Amino acid sequence: MKALVLAGGTGSRLRPITHTAAKQLVPVANKPVLFYGIEAIVAAGISEIGVVVGETAEEIKAALGDGARFGARITYLPQERPLGLAHAVFIARDWLGDEDFVMYLGDNFIVGGITALVEEFRAERPDARIMLTRVKEPSLFGVAELGPDGQVIALEEKPRHPRSDLALVGIYLFSAAIHDVVATLEPSARGEWEITDAIQKLVDSDRTVRSTVITGYWKDTGNVADMLEVNRSVLEGIESCVEGSVDETSELIGRVRIAPGARVERSRIVGPAVIGENCLILDSYIGPSTSVADDCVIGGSAVEYSVILQDSRIENAGRVEGSLIGRSVQVKGAERRAHAHRLVLGDHSQVRIDK
CATH class of the missing domain: 3.90.550.10 (Spore Coat Polysaccharide Biosynthesis Protein SpsA; Chain A)
Incomplete structure (x- = not known):
């Protein structure tokens, strides 16, 4: 056959x-x-x-x-x-x-x-x-x-x-x-x-x-x-395996797989989750049902129920959930929020702005 x-x-x-x-x-x-x-x-x-x-x-x-x-x-x-x-x-x-x-x-x-x-x-x-x-x-x-x-x-x-x-x-x-x-x-x-x-x-x-x-x-x-x-x-069936480094201030809960060369610092990971080779997870939260591919950086962010592809960076992005992020993507939070609104509105428009 x-x-x-x-x-x-x-x-x-x-x-x-x-x-x-x-x-x-x-x-x-x-x-x-x-x-x-x-x-x-x-x-x-x-x-x-x-x-x-x-x-x-x-x-x-x-x-x-x-x-x-x-x-x-x-x-x-x-x-x-x-x-x-x-x-x-x-x-x-x-x-x-x-x-x-x-x-x-x-x-x-x-x-x-x-x-x-x-x-x-x-x-x-x-x-x-x-x-x-x-x-x-x-x-x-x-x-x-x-x-x-x-x-x-x-x-x-x-x-x-x-x-x-x-x-x-x-x-x-x-x-x-x-x-x-x-x-x-x-x-x-x-x-x-x-x-x-x-x-x-x-x-x-x-x-x-x-x-x-x-x-x-x-x-x-x-x-x-x-x-x-x-x-x-698929993640529901993984076994815990830590081959990378996890510092003393970080916490791994449940079934978490950390690939060789990956570093987890001042972060919390709740499984099931996998972290690929040579990743850096810094000052972040990685929630259940998340896969992070090789060579990614996640800093100052929370990521849950998502797939992050190779060589991507998520920094100071707040909470990311239910997302599929491609290769070599950069997601960065703004350093400060704008306090002004710039509008171009047509006649008879109605706008609601939540403060």
Whole structure:
């Protein structure tokens, strides 16, 4: 069995972070979200991995290399434009050959890995198995309708009037049968080759399509709110480890990980939280569910439930909460507050100024 990992998306929902970085490499607990997927695939016994790449190909290649660090062999499959999940299968056809494969969206995160799912697929050998989870807004996802005995009846991509609340999770398992139906697809109204259309064709041709409803934790990390929530979830499982220096006036509470070269001075850190290598935390408070990447400086500030990327500085900024701050960012508080208001107001304006 092989694995096809999709890492070619542009990450529009994570802008401006993804203007200069691949969305799959935004860190969760100081490790790129893409790495969690690669590790889950290898843990399931799959070492041949094809990675579909687009505009951020060089950055993805620099991060993953040849796959040896993960115990895998990675082949890169260029996709000129992100034309849909089924299009990714189409361009990978020659590399996949006639082998079964798991398709994994590189910005998805699932707690517990995929080992059990892969083993079940290998044992039963259906033509496809899809992962489903119940969501509050199914119109934002691909949606599946199941029959009374759980068989897949119909699928639809981002329907205006969903027929169920079962959304497709970004992990699919296929036999080589998927290639025949993908070859017959035409672009949808969205201009993409929809994987839901391909799976529907399998259903319509009486192929075996099974589903697994996931009751555990799954997130598509495509927006800031979900990224922060995934970060919180991963941090809940960390163990305390202090490899940097913490002075006598500082306090660490709960599960806190301090990387080598980091310094904590006159500060209080309440876990779960991670502080990256060569960071300086000075006269500050770091609250729960916070990840601070390497080479950051936080001084005279309070940061909680946030992800701070590499080489950023937050100084005298008051309280920062629920934030995703990119690489090499500087956040500084003003030395003094202005006591005057400068206004340019149109006719008949109404203004309220809180003192």
